[in-house]
Amino acid sequence: MNPFLSLAVAILASVLIASPAFSQETMAPATLATVIVTGTHVTQRTAAESQSPIDIISAADLAATGSSELGTALSRTLPSFNFPHPALTDGTSGIRPVQMRGLAPDQTLVLVNDKRRHLSAQINVNGTIGRGTSAAGLNAIPITAIDRVEVLRDGASAQYGSDAIAGVINIVLKGASQDGSLASANKTRLIVPVPTRVAHPIPATIQASAALHSSTATHV
Numbered sequence: 001m002n003p004f005l006s007l008a009v010a011i012l013a014s015v016l017i018a019s020p021a022f023s024q025e026t027m028a029p030a031t032l033a034t035v036i037v038t039g040t041h042v043t044q045r046t047a048a049e050s051q052s053p054i055d056i057i058s059a060a061d062l063a064a065t066g067s068s069e070l071g072t073a074l075s076r077t078l079p080s081f082n083f084p085h086p087a088l089t090d091g092t093s094g095i096r097p098v099q100m101r102g103l104a105p106d107q108t109l110v111l112v113n114d115k116r117r118h119l120s121a122q123i124n125v126n127g128t129i130g131r132g133t134s135a136a137g138l139n140a141i142p143i144t145a146i147d148r149v150e151v152l153r154d155g156a157s158a159q160y161g162s163d164a165i166a167g168v169i170n171i172v173l174k175g176a177s178q179d180g181s182l183a184s185a186n187k188t189r190l191i192v193p194v195p196t197r198v199a200h201p202i203p204a205t206i207q208a209s210a211a212l213h214s215s216t217a218t219h220v
Helices: 005-020 059-064 070-077
Strands: 054-059 108-110 146-151 167-173
Touching: 054 108, 059 070, 059 146, 070 146, 070 167
Parallel strands: 108 167
Antiparallel strands: 054 146, 146 167
């Protein structure tokens, strides 16, 4: 055997034996803060890291306003949010238009779980701002079903389109598939009779929603 080859093999073996073994360091899991998804394509971004002004309103903040209407609760917590009362008692009183930064109602994009919410068929004929436009009915979403509301108080038409010139309202619903809540604004008791016989079988899950509005006018 070639003596030079034997010497090279011996040197290589000694180097491999003397090499220390390095183990891979284990990294501790990172704890993320509240992550927002409104107004950005970047994942795992918080409100403090966003370059746009974003307000995150929790369910506790909505309940602290004392209002059962989502539009009224947002108007009490957001400085740039306006929820005016209609001057006429037409369909606009049921679907009140929302305004952000003084712009028209159809220039504020409303999302529900990051999905666009449809506009109403009611045309706003009251007032001067937003006259002839349609708005999304915020009060159709119960406050008890909302986990948080993300409000982008800046124009986002480059990302969402021309209906987001005033801003974006993203309503994030609770993910619970069971249990629920029942709230009453007064002590009025309403009894609804239920028939004992049903022609068709009742499904396992029943969803119901009800609303009662009353007003009293005093003429002088």
